[in-house]
Amino acid sequence: MNWRSIWAIAQKDLKEARQNKAAWGPAVVVPLIFAVAMPILFIVLPQVIPVEDVQRELGDLDALMRNMPPAFQALFDGKSLEQTFVLYAAGFMLAPMFLIMPLMFSTVVGSDSFVGERERKTLEALLYAPTSDLELFLGKALAAILPAIGLSWITYAVYIVVVDAASYPLFGRIWFPLATWWPMMFWLTPALAVLGISATVLISSRVKTFMEAYQLSASLVVLVLALVIGQVSGVLFLGVGTVMIIGLFVWLADALLLYLSVKKFNRSSLIAKL
């Protein structure tokens, strides 16, 4: 395996993706919304709107919390109304939203790398390079996976700082991140980045343009939305154990999809689509 070639392909693809506004635009805007705008909104909101409105909101929350596992309910013991609202919103409600990022980042760069290269008619020259099919695949996949994980982690880090800073006057201490967030960051996030790229490779063999590939593979976000709805409706709370189990299933799906993608990614089928 020639890692120098693999890194060269990954770096080249990233350089190209950086010049595609449709690719890097969401990579800048979405983290800013998730990591800065939303936490500030949810933390500042209960401190500025009338207490009765918060109380009304918490009426709904009471119902949700009755469905929570006892370990989670304990976190809310002895908290004021405002603290309960902030703890629920920033610590639980927004959590699954962050899982959209690794998926979105890896599908957007992956679409540019796998389909964009064909769309821009540069693929043929690359196929004549003295690399193996697997090296070519790995270079392109890493170009999508590594920034997806890296950007997600940076967004998590910014979110942690923003939540703790904005809620410090309310709690008087640093309370975030909660235990659930660690497996989300280091177990589920990389799994979703890999899921995004392996799905993109499979989709890329059936579409002609970057946009088609991006839109189709971005539909994977539906999976994450199911988690968001589960969390908000109280059906599925993302505890440490739940995140570990979901992560395990995603990694198993990754293994299967990666196997299929590598099998499908070969020069003779790529050249046939030029």
Added chain:
Amino acid sequence: MTNIVEVEGLERVFGANRAVDGMTFHVKPGEVFGLLGPNGAGKTTTVRLLNGILPPSGGSARVFGLDPASDGPRVRQKTGVLTETPALYERLSAYENLAFFATLAGVPEADLKPRVLEMLAFFGLQDRAKDKVETYSKGMKQRLALARALIHKPPLLFLDEPTSGLDPEAAQHVNALIADLGRQNGQTILLATHNLLEAQRLCDRVAVLNKGRILALGSLKELARKLWPVTWVDIRLFEGASAESASARIQALGGVRHVQAEKETLAVQVEAEEIIPQVVAALARENVPILKVIPRDYTLEDIYFALQAGEK
């Protein structure tokens, strides 16, 4: 010397279409070998088969003794390919394009920068090295694509329609570069083209293709001989001399098949080019005032159309 390319009964089928249909040929070291044929003749497919991009459906191919289908990366290490479209990364600079492909081809890190700069200078692109390729003219892009194919100094170069889509001036420039590579640097080149003039200027031997099959193979002279075993020579006499009376003096010469006389010109059909000096000597002995001797050369165009007509 061992042949660089050995192809034996090579086949590639796409559904009902036999893109390459039992080709057999070889390419010798230092030779410029042409694959000449119309669109759809199987030229590009052959280039792909010889580089391990496509597996063959039948027959065998060896490039530097390696099987491209099973040893693709090692074959491509020794080949450079200029594709029909330049296929350059337009959002990157010329330097970045070349450095990327040099890295993939295994040019050592320490040699990378000097090698890229050397190539840019050779192809006259050093002043625009940092500009994005999207700002280049078509001719510049084609030169850069040629530089990319040669960045790892491959002993075998494939050129697929190297002047397609270029204006005459740019095409001439690219052809001059190819001629330099072939004649002065002894580069082995396999040129796939439908451009007869280009093939005639550049190639030592050509394989004339149609529908995936080789119709004829050889040098221009060999092909002409195969098609037209007899040859014509025009002999012009000084003004006032009689071609009619001169014709009688060579009618009976061995190897002369037919003589036509018109004003001051004799048109002589001979069995082989080697007969021409004997004809000239016979006329000189009889003091016939010869002004010019012009053997009628067949162009690749004549050969090509004769072969294609025969095929139909």
